[in-house]
Amino acid sequence: MLFDLYAPTEGWLHRLDPRTKLAMVLAGAALLVAMDSAAALGLVLLGVHLLLLSSRVPWRQIAWVWRQLARVVIIIVAVWPLFARLPGPALLAVGPLVVTLPSVLAGVATALRVVGMSLLFFVILFTTRQDALVRGLVKLGLPFEAGLTLAIALRYIPTLTHTVEQIQEAQAARGWQVERGDVLGRLRGMIPVFVALIISVLRLSDTLGMALAVRGVGSSQPRTVWRDIRFGPWDWLALTVTIAGAAGLLYARFAWGVGAGL
């Protein structure tokens, strides 16, 4: 199924300048890096969810991110404690393997951090239209061609996902199965899908390059922008609140140790 990253719900985040949202994401990322305790990270993550929901991003889309990350989360939570080996009361001890409570908490914290970072990234993608995002990045100094390339890459993610599905169907209908067994064997089994995908992408990019040219990309004429982004009063407010909030929390973390322990 084609999955559209942008959620056209026109919430308050949608109306902000992408540069403001970029600042919010950076602040959020700084908090995720600074905090160590699972509880504090959980609160930051909760904040990100509230942010998305208050801008009416549908649950379905948030759940999609969680589903994409589910495997990584499970692996981190399961494996991290085995290697973290933090001192503390043992929950489980089998031979040389000792799982302590602090190690488990550290695993949970790391998983929360990964999910938080991803969701922050999606705050921008879910609430910003492609052209606005590109405008924002171009206004921050990115060349137009680079911004356009990024925008197109994002635009075609769903298309390529769909293509992969169709290729898998087409090969399955000819009796193809990913061989079970070692990694090498499985990779070899994927060749019929990889090669067909590469050929499809080459065909796509060939035409796309020409389609851009006939719409005037590469002309010496300076471009205009018909729906420009504006940094308005709400942006100033959001930016101020973000900076003040993040600064306050970071101060609390480093001066008073809030959220430092596990």
Place this chain on the structure above:
Amino acid sequence: MPVLRGISLAVPPGQALAIMGPTSAGKTTLALVLAGLAPAMTGGRLRGRVLVDGLDAATTPAAQLSAHLGLVFQEPERQLFNMTVADEVAFGLEGLGMPPALIRERVAWALGCVGLAGLEDRPPWQLSGGQQKRLAIGAILAMQPPILVLDEPMAGLDPAGRREVADALHALRARSGATVIVFEKDAEFAARWADRVAVLAEGRIALDGPPQTVFQEVERLHALGVAVPQAAELAARLRRRGWPAAFLTARQAAASLSAHLPAPGRAEPPPPPTAREDRPPAVELRGVRFAYPSRTEALRDVSLAIPAGQTVALVGQNGSGKSTLARTLIGLLRPQAGAVLIHGRPVGRRSVGELARAVGYVFQNPDHQIFAPSAREEIAFGPRNLGLKGEALAQRVSEALAAFGLQEVADLPPAVMGYGVRRLVTLASVWAMQPDIWVLDEPTTGLDARHTGQLLAQLRSLAAAGRTVLFITHDLRLAAEIAQRVVVLHRGRVVLDGPPTEVLADAERLAPLGLRPPPIARLSAALAVHGFPHPTLTVDQFLAAWDAVTMTNGQLPIANCQ
């Protein structure tokens, strides 16, 4: 190898020119040359001169030429790269450096022209096929180039989509005064729309003139692999029998032929439909329901039994559930209720690979399966997966190559072959698995008349060999030619099911389903008031009926001359 070999063509301003030709005739290359994209972006060498609106297309950068000549590509997917309909149209205008206020005006104007007003904020990929094509046209139209070039605007559309795009192109002709050049395989459209038709074959202009003249050359067009309007084909066959016939559409034909028939009022009842065979079904669906996540039901309680050896056409609008139904037959989709039986055995949880032994599935887009370095390897992939090895495998592959006339290209990489040949390779790759049941999803899309003919011959020989064939198509003329039975789906239900003469000639019942009988069926319906036996669907059927009627009435051609 030269693609274009000495083309001289002058198109006066305001002309509506349709350029037709078989695949690999050089149509797309010519379009790219006109837009200044070839050889600049494709590589290759250009000799001769191409003047577009007074500018040399070879030396003017494509981006600059775009203000003079707009090119609409064939695949909407590859030219709609914005997130909303309005942005898509505005994109080119921003490139022209137009002030925002004027862009807003132009966006509204262009969307109005192609009938997409009100969809400004929709993402392009959520539009229907016809809407996407119209958006691609609108995005170029907005730049108001004096010349518009469209590469196969009808390709890949269902009947409703075709009608939408045709209406948009008719409106464009009538209102804008622009020069419009359309590269198109659809002869029915070209005959109605164009002032002038040029036929490109092997890189040369083979025929050039008004549609009435060009479409008289039926045998020449057949030899070149170019489709002919069905009515024009009938006219040619009647001329050969001595009747003075010259028409391009069913309406013209009806006006012209009714003069040779007795006065209205003697309508005969249509012949009774042929009785259906009663054999155990090769494919059976019992109360099948299927819904995609977050969407309405694609199949709502479909029951259908296809006896072994039957050739069935599955028709209906896009979104009516045709591909969904086909996918359940090989386990790519599992119905949420009901059962699918292959040779009387429920599909159940059997894997796609296992079902592939009995069911050969030909996908709509050949590029979704092609991966091997040679046609031989591509064709061997399926049977090898089924366990065929060594001499038996080699034997099977050579037979498949021979069946589709691919021996000469056996060791070339299919990815670089022309579209029609790639299609044949994918057919051969399924043929090599020797399935009992064939399921084909729009197999003729993108094929020219010659490759379509090859495909039809193969489908006929499969039927003759007792295989069961289910093919999805939008081409009712094709369905009339080879299907023994036509099943029409509409919103996930079977709404019509019967022999072609019963289903395809019934204009009144087809209309609400977005379908229209083929030209000959419309013609015989129009002549029915004169006692002409209706329905006839194909040129052959019509001629047989015509001979019978005109003979009994004593109106031999000679009588008309007196």
